[in-house]
Amino acid sequence: MNLYNADIGKEYIIREILTDDVELDQFLFSLGCYAGEPVTVVSRKKRSCTIAVKDARYCIDDQQARAIEV
Numbered sequence: 001m002n003l004y005n006a007d008i009g010k011e012y013i014i015r016e017i018l019t020d021d022v023e024l025d026q027f028l029f030s031l032g033c034y035a036g037e038p039v040t041v042v043s044r045k046k047r048s049c050t051i052a053v054k055d056a057r058y059c060i061d062d063q064q065a066r067a068i069e070v
Helices: 022-031 064-065
Strands: 011-013 038-044 049-052 056-061
Touching: 022 056, 022 064, 049 064, 056 064
Parallel strands: none
Antiparallel strands: 011 038, 038 049, 049 056
C-alpha cells in the first residue's frame, strides 16, 4: 500500500520508495522518508497529504505520497 491510501492518524513503517525520478528520491530522503522510518498521515486533501516524519510535519503532493510504500 502506498502512503496516499494510508489511514489518517495511523503510524506506518516505510518499506521502500518507488520512483524513477532521482530528484524526487533525493527530496523524500531529505525529508527523512526512507526504508525503516516511521511515518504518519496527519491529513489528506484532494491533491496533497500532510505527513509526520521524525519530529516534523510536511505537506507532500499526491505523486510523492504514491511513491512511498508502507
